[in-house]
Amino acid sequence: MILDPATPKVNEYSNEESAEFWNCMDEILQLDHEKYNADRPAVINSNLVKYLKFATDSYREYINTDRDLYRMALTLVESLIFSDNIKFCLSKLLSLLNIDLLDMNMKFFISYILLFEAKRNLNSLDIMIEYQGFAVFYNTLYTQFAYLEKYSLENSYPSHKGDKEQELTDLDVKIIDEMKQISTVLMDLLYQMFKYCKCTITDIQIVDDFFVHFLMHSVRSDTTTDLFSNSEFKVLLALNEQYIVFAKDFKIENKVFKYVLNESVSKSFIELLLLKFNRSSDSSLQIMMCKILYLVLTTTKDNIAMDFFYLNDLNVFVDVLLRELQNISENQESLRNTFLRVLLPLIKNTELSKTHYRKDDLTELLYYLSSYDSFCTSDDISDEQKITVKLAFRILNEVEWLQPLSQNDGDPSMTSRSSSISINGMTFVNNNEREKGLYNVSTNDSIISIESLGKRKSRPPPPLPPTRKNVTPKRADVNDYLMGIRSVE
Numbered sequence: 001m002i003l004d005p006a007t008p009k010v011n012e013y014s015n016e017e018s019a020e021f022w023n024c025m026d027e028i029l030q031l032d033h034e035k036y037n038a039d040r041p042a043v044i045n046s047n048l049v050k051y052l053k054f055a056t057d058s059y060r061e062y063i064n065t066d067r068d069l070y071r072m073a074l075t076l077v078e079s080l081i082f083s084d085n086i087k088f089c090l091s092k093l094l095s096l097l098n099i100d101l102l103d104m105n106m107k108f109f110i111s112y113i114l115l116f117e118a119k120r121n122l123n124s125l126d127i128m129i130e131y132q133g134f135a136v137f138y139n140t141l142y143t144q145f146a147y148l149e150k151y152s153l154e155n156s157y158p159s160h161k162g163d164k165e166q167e168l169t170d171l172d173v174k175i176i177d178e179m180k181q182i183s184t185v186l187m188d189l190l191y192q193m194f195k196y197c198k199c200t201i202t203d204i205q206i207v208d209d210f211f212v213h214f215l216m217h218s219v220r221s222d223t224t225t226d227l228f229s230n231s232e233f234k235v236l237l238a239l240n241e242q243y244i245v246f247a248k249d250f251k252i253e254n255k256v257f258k259y260v261l262n263e264s265v266s267k268s269f270i271e272l273l274l275l276k277f278n279r280s281s282d283s284s285l286q287i288m289m290c291k292i293l294y295l296v297l298t299t300t301k302d303n304i305a306m307d308f309f310y311l312n313d314l315n316v317f318v319d320v321l322l323r324e325l326q327n328i329s330e331n332q333e334s335l336r337n338t339f340l341r342v343l344l345p346l347i348k349n350t351e352l353s354k355t356h357y358r359k360d361d362l363t364e365l366l367y368y369l370s371s372y373d374s375f376c377t378s379d380d381i382s383d384e385q386k387i388t389v390k391l392a393f394r395i396l397n398e399v400e401w402l403q404p405l406s407q408n409d410g411d412p413s414m415t416s417r418s419s420s421i422s423i424n425g426m427t428f429v430n431n432n433e434r435e436k437g438l439y440n441v442s443t444n445d446s447i448i449s450i451e452s453l454g455k456r457k458s459r460p461p462p463p464l465p466p467t468r469k470n471v472t473p474k475r476a477d478v479n480d481y482l483m484g485i486r487s488v489e
Contacts, residue, residue, distance in 0.1 A: 187231035194238035221271035297345035333384035
């Protein structure tokens with residue numbers, strides 16, 4: 001839901017008046033074919049702007065609910081004027097959105113239409129990128145964030161509490177609400193771009209420290225229903241993934257991870273991460289959250305991985321991973337691989353290496369996953385299932401406090417169906433080397449496509465996780481370690 005039903009004042013109008021309004025909207029998009037054939041760009045431009053103007057003037061009157069917004073966008077994108085000239089229309093919408101002094105309500109409508117089209121037609125995202133859509137969305141968001149940082153009503157930017165005691169006028173409050181509304185839609189657009197499109201290094205390099213700092217510092221951890229905060233969280237996860245991908249070929253600073261290590265900035269973000277990791281059933285978000293956790297858990301310099309989380313938080317992570325690893329169908333084997341990659345540094349590089357929390361359960365599960373016959377229902381063993389066995393076997397061998405596999409025990413994966421597949425000759429990473437498993441264990445173990453995963457089984461939500469640990473100032477000493485930090489080779 002984009003529109004807050006408590007905010008707009010619904011006007012009283014009859015069904016006839018409503019029908020007349022929507023008929024007028026349809027008529028604007030009707031083409032005069034003689035003029036259209038004579039000067040197509042001028043006709044498209046005129047009708048498109050007229051439609052947007054008429055819709056904007058009717059905001060909070062005839063367009064007053066999410067259903068109305070949906071109808072407004074659908075009417076446009078399914079019209080002949082849009083579908084036959086999609087590149088022209090998208091480029092025109094982007095050029096309008098890029099105007100700083102454009103009416104706020106029109107900016108919101110344009111943003112909504114672009115998001116609507118992006119979600120119904122992924123090819124439109126590529127067209128938006130072709131016409132500098134990333135820069136337009138980023139620059140528009142940057143302007144909104146700069147204003148929200150200074151005037152935010154909800155004090156969601158704690159560093160400014162007490163610094164600026166000022167009374168906000170009704171106009172300020174209205175502008176803040178409008179900016180948050182526009183920003184929510186634009187952040188969703190950026191998330192869609194990160195998720196489905198191939199962004200360029202140039203796109204990622206324009207993201208500066210203020211942008212990432214604002215996103216992380218203004219996230220709310222006291223609720224999971226705030227649309228603005230949830231959009232910030234998803235953009236941060238997706239941006240972190242972009243940094244990881246580009247760090248393989250470019251020397252680029254991961255600004256998301258830099259601020260994750262800054263406890264004064266990331267406190268609410270980490271709390272929300274814990275909460276969502278415990279409750280999320282979205283495979284895409286689960287994978288992206290695992291990648292953030294993996295970066296923290298494998299950063300052993302200055303004992304950061306050991307000191308980052310409360311012990312209770314670590315216990316919750318183990319509980320969640322045990323639950324998830326047992327609740328995965330065969331078409332989600334890549335997701336199980338991701339969880340196993342996070343499990344290794346979690347129980348090896350943190351306080352869990354001393355407490356041995358749920359040792360028996362972990363050992364039992366890992367032995368189970370070390371045998372193809374345990375979880376493979378077909379004679380055709382997939383590459384992902386082979387990786388599962390290899391990762392489970394690796395954890396049992398590398399984590400000293402788990403029950404080790406003796407040489408006499410042999411390879412637990414060697415069953416009647418796997419005797420031709422030997423992993424006894426695998427070379428495991430030395431304890432002093434960086435854990436590399438999450439991103440490229442082997443040629444068949446590449447970055448997983450988050451969209452290739454199926455739907456998860458339904459289950460009741462688990463309890464809330466506890467709050468996190470205060471971390472010592474050592475994290476500041478790791479800043480020189482951040483340039484290309486996760487360029488896994």
